[in-house]
Amino acid sequence: MAKTPPRKKPPRINLQWYETLTENSPVGIFFTDAKGNCLQVNRTWCEIAGMTPEQAKGRGWVGAIHADDLERVTTLWYESARNNHPFQAEYRFCTPKGKSTWVIGRANAKLAEDGTLEGYIGTITDIDEIKQTAVDMEQSSGRIRTILAHMPVILFAFDSQGLLCAWNHEAERVTGYPASEMIGSPGAMKRLCPNPDYRHQMLDAYRERGNDFRNWDWELVAKDGTIKTVMFANIAKYYPIKGWASWGVGVDMTLCRQTEHALRERVKELSCLYKLSMLSNQPNLDLDNFFQEAVELLPESWQYPEITSARIIYEDSIFKAEPFDVTPWKLASDIHVRDRKAGLVEIYYREERPQEAEGAFLIEERLLLDEIALQLSRTIGHVLARQDLALLNEISAKAEQLENFSHTISHDLRTPLTAIGGFAELLGKQLGQGKMDQAQLCTEQIVANTRRMERRLEEILKLAKIGRLIEPSEMVDLKEIIAETLKMMARQLQEAHIDIEVSSEFPRVVGDSTRLHEVIENLVDNAIRYIGEAPNKIAIGCRRQGTETVFYIQDNGIGIDPQHFERIFELFKRQAKTAGGEGVGLAISKRIIEAHGGRIWVESAGEGAGACFCFTLGKVLD
DSSP states (O other), rough: OOOOOOOOOOOOHHHHHHHHHHHHOSEEEEEEEEEEEEEEOOOHHHHTTTTTHHHHHHGGGGGGGGGHHHHHHHHHHHHHHTTTOEEEEEEEEEOOOOOOOEEEEEEEEEEESSSEEEEEEEEEEEEEHHHHHHHHHHHHHHHHHHHHHHSEEEEEETTTTSSSEEHHHHHHHHHOOOHHHHHTEEEEEEHHHOOOOOOOOHHHHHHHHHTTTEEEEEEEEOOOOOOOEEEEEOOTSSOOBBBBBBEEEEEOOOEEEEHHHHHHHHHHHHHHHHHHHHTTTTOOOOOHHHHHHHHHHHHSSOOOOGGGGEEEEEEEEEESSOOOOOOSEEEEEEEEEEEEEEEEEEEEEEEEEOOOTTTOOHHHHHHHHHHHHHHHHHHHHHHHHHHHHHHHHHHHHHHHHHHHHHHHHHHHHHHHHHHHHHHHHHHHHHHHTHHHHHHHHHHHHHHHHHHHHHHHHHHHEEEEEEEHHHOOEEEHHHHHHHHHHHTTHHHHHHHTTTTEESOOOOEEEEEHHHHHHHHHHHHHHHHHHTTSSEEEEEEEEEEETTTTTEEEEEEEEESOOOTTTHHHTTTTTTTTTTSSSSOOOOHHHHHHHHHOOOOOOESSTTTSOOOEEOOOOOEEEE
16 A cells, blocks of 8 residues: 655745735735734725724724724624625725725635634725726716706617617607607607608618718607708717617707798799899880790799799780699789789699698788789889870970971961962052063962972971881891982982992891982982082991991082081071072981981081981891
């Protein structure tokens, strides 16, 4: 039978080394007997407790424990001793100077070789900084939770199952749904988005965007049925939070979006009124064109332009903006001109829309339509006033012309009438005396003056009819008219030994060819009558003068004193008494040119310097 090898004796502990280690340990170390009386403490324990080793011995160590923790620690200590369990607890040491330090105390029983309890050996570790950090973190966490719960921004979060796990007070206020009804509820999204098409559309978009989006508007239906516009942002991709698979914030933009919409509508209305004002201020405004352009402005100014129809009724005319339909959803306003109803402005919706202030229309749209009708009324009034003024000016001009005619007739017909009267009286005397030869001469003079009066009356009637006869509506080749006139007057030009120079190019004009032919004939005839000394020459052409095309007939005749520039265009006024004619050619030419929307004038450096008769026309094509 083999011998059992002898047991090795444990190495002897160097007590001095052990004491040094204990004294310099960074944790407090203490020894007690079986009853809990302190036998020994190290330096670190004394520093934490604020006691000397002598003060700690026996039951003195108990005085280092904070009064608020003493009962709890004592109970735990004796319970551990009674059950022979290790002791562990967190409590505070309080020094005589009042300094409080959190520690974690641990102690284990020290048994004798026979198993009886000899005492306890334990440690205390300073956890004051850790404890304070934990307290600070808990306070900070509490503040953050309070801020998140009460901040004026919606906070939401979903867990890994797709259920809401965070829903703060602002979310409750905006939607009306308390957290108790939303957190963990599978039907939360159905409550917020009851329309399935809209809900699926937004959820699909949410899946595509993931946890990275900003400024995304959702329309949510609150518990009371009102629609809220909430702008959401989600940055969970960059800032994940444990337990939250996805989270974000939202801002109630309902009032803001409503204000934006209202402002856009007001801008549309103001733009409509501005454009209408610009149309109203066009020169030479044509009412038919104005009404058509105005009615086409209206649909885009209403809340639903895509289904808006508009028309303007004025007198017997109707102007529409296509497409147009008469429907039950109508808004109308009267047009009043000169204290009577002259028309109507109407707006129709081609589809039914939610009830507003006046049917489907807003109160602002009623005010807009009334203002449009008022502006149309004013514009019509202004146009009619201008027409009345133009008519009054025309009547005044006619009256002035009639007065001038009366004066001219009384003046220019008095001479032949006086001559006729004188020769008639003389004729009576000659016949009474039987002087037939003298009577014959008187008769011839009476006939000559009568013919002269007839010619003047014919010219007066011809001049009076000019305005009614002219129809400036056809395209006229002025070069062709000049050529025909010169061909007709070739004999007169040849007898007067006059050379003609004609420009090669003339623009086409819109006018009355017969009357323009008469103007050219009158001006060429005038140049022939007042031609100067040889070599005789007449130049016919055109030139650009600013934005106008100026036509001219220039001669090297006797010229005109500038003081007579206006007078020569008057009826029966001739520059020289020796020239033939009745003095109506230039007056007729002036009436014809003015009826074509142009003007006529003469240019001359004075007597002996020749004259250049110039005129413009209202419509020159090229």
